[in-house]
Amino acid sequence: TGGLVVVGASLAGLRAVEAARSAGFDGPITLIGAEEHLPYDRPPLSKAYLDVAEPPGVSFREEHHLRAELEVELRLGAPADQLDPAQRIVRVDGRTLPYDALVIATGAAARRLPGADGVAGVHTLRTLDDAIAVRAALDSGARTVVVGCGFIGSEVASGARKRGLPVTIVEAAPTPLVRAIGAEMGEAIAGLHHRAGTDLRCGVAVERIESERGHVRRVHLTDGTAIDADLVVAGIGADPATSWLRDSGLRIDNGIVCDATLSATRGVHAAGDVTRWHNPLFDEVMRIEHWTAAAEQGAAAARNALAPEAAKPYSTVPYFWSDWYEHRIQFVGTPGADEVRIVSGAADGDRFVALYRRGDRLTGVLTLNGQAVIMKYRGLLTRRASWADALDFAAARAKKPA
Numbered sequence: 180t181g182g183l184v185v186v187g188a189s190l191a192g193l194r195a196v197e198a199a200r201s202a203g204f205d206g207p208i209t210l211i212g213a214e215e216h217l218p219y220d221r222p223p224l225s226k227a228y229l230d231v232a233e234p235p236g237v238s239f240r241e242e243h244h245l246r247a248e249l250e251v252e253l254r255l256g257a258p259a260d261q262l263d264p265a266q267r268i269v270r271v272d273g274r275t276l277p278y279d280a281l282v283i284a285t286g287a288a289a290r291r292l293p294g295a296d297g298v299a300g301v302h303t304l305r306t307l308d309d310a311i312a313v314r315a316a317l318d319s320g321a322r323t324v325v326v327g328c329g330f331i332g333s334e335v336a337s338g339a340r341k342r343g344l345p346v347t348i349v350e351a352a353p354t355p356l357v358r359a360i361g362a363e364m365g366e367a368i369a370g371l372h373h374r375a376g377t378d379l380r381c382g383v384a385v386e387r388i389e390s391e392r393g394h395v396r397r398v399h400l401t402d403g404t405a406i407d408a409d410l411v412v413a414g415i416g417a418d419p420a421t422s423w424l425r426d427s428g429l430r431i432d433n434g435i436v437c438d439a440t441l442s443a444t445r446g447v448h449a450a451g452d453v454t455r456w457h458n459p460l461f462d463e464v465m466r467i468e469h470w471t472a473a474a475e476q477g478a479a480a481a482r483n484a485l486a487p488e489a490a491k492p493y494s495t496v497p498y499f500w501s502d503w504y505e506h507r508i509q510f511v512g513t514p515g516a517d518e519v520r521i522v523s524g525a526a527d528g529d530r531f532v533a534l535y536r537r538g539d540r541l542t543g544v545l546t547l548n549g550q551a552v553i554m555k556y557r558g559l560l561t562r563r564a565s566w567a568d569a570l571d572f573a574a575a576r577a578k579k580p581a
């Protein structure tokens with residue numbers, strides 16, 4: 180028999196493998212990855228990896244640990260390119276591979292800047308190879324333009340500023356981070372860029388990339404201005420990696436559509452950035468592109484895949500963090516709100532806690548440098564706390580000595 184096959188050798192795929200073994204599964208496990216690398220951690224790629232200091236190692240596990248201790252057969256360096264769920268077969272590198280249970284964890288791929296393919300110095304930042312290239316450009320003192328004021332773009336700008344390099348962020352929307360944290364707080368957080376000397380320009384888009392001998396030279400904007408640049412990093416979002424499932428019959432709609440147990444069809448589960456499912460805790464269909472959800476879903480998908488008769492629904496309070504300059508931004512919950520209220524600190528200060536309300540319920544919490552409280556608020560959200568309870572909690576915290 181084919182045992183457990185996991186497609187996508189990154190965070191969610193690795194957690195699936197680990198959860199299968201800790202659940203006592205002792206059949207064969209095959210882990211298929213398009214990249215040559217062993218599973219590695221992505222958040223450092225736009226943070227410590229871009230600092231002046233030696234880049235950190237990012238592999239989660241040694242090859243020996245995967246092969247010998249977890250007894251995983253690794254198939255790295257070639258993507259799966261076909262799935263037949265009726266026959267329970269995936270195809271990799273021209274060969275077919277049978278499975279009893281399949282977990283798909285193919286993640287997402289960075290959107291590329293239109294019209295810039297093949298221009299040297301223009302990058303996205305999703306993979307280790309991307310990070311190596313971006314770091315090399317920063318090492319050589321690149322004047323940097325970041326396209327898109329999202330989290331990854333903002334972290335790249337931070338990395339460049341920490342090295343004292345000139346950076347411009349070009350954001351097409353009038354306010355950054357609206358989808359992630361709402362307009363009001365997007366505006367507040369954008370202040371961090373201004374204070375750090377990053378030139379943030381909102382409401383303007385890239386019109387064209389000018390190159391010279393194949394290398395980027397200048398970025399022309401829709402307002403008629405131009406910025407000299409040696410490095411352009413596009414942080415304009417990612418699309419779920421589902422093109423290989425075109426003929427599979429799976430339902431694809433901005434991700435693999437799954438039920439509450441992360442099952443896409445009989446024998447097939449999905450986990451991580453590629454997954455779209457109904458999150459019972461918020462009664463909302465979600466596709467989350469955050470580290471914690473990918474890790475949790477990998478484990479949940481594997482457990483459900485191996486014991487479908489006992490499958491449990493997966494629910495979560497979405498959580499992410501991002502590091503800008505010397506600051507940590509953290510968010511739990513969902514951003515669409517009727518009201519956002521700062522309950523501690525100030526929007527233009529060095530730390531604050533902002534609560535998001537929908538109806539009479541607490542639905543989200545944003546903190547700047549609020550590491551001590553954010554997980555307590557995640558707990559409140561898990562318990563579906565009311566707005567009144569959240570305000571009480573915040574008031575009680577405010578009375579405590581810092």
Ligand code: FAD
Pocket residue numbers: 186187188189190191192211212213214220221222223224225257258259260284285286287288304305306331420423450451452453467468469470471473498499500501502
């Ligand atoms: P991925 O990590 O995208 O991995 C999918 C893997 O599948 C890839 O290795 C890909 O090559 C492979 N693959 C794709 N197609 C195929 C195929 N057909 N066959 C075989 N293999 C395939 N989240 C946070 O919460 N906080 C952060 O600070 C943060 N920082 C980040 C910084 C960067 C630069 C990036 C890129 C992401 C960051 N994230 C952060 C998001 C987090 O890293 C992702 O949510 C997480 O990596 C998702 O894991 P995944 O396993 O679902 O997908």
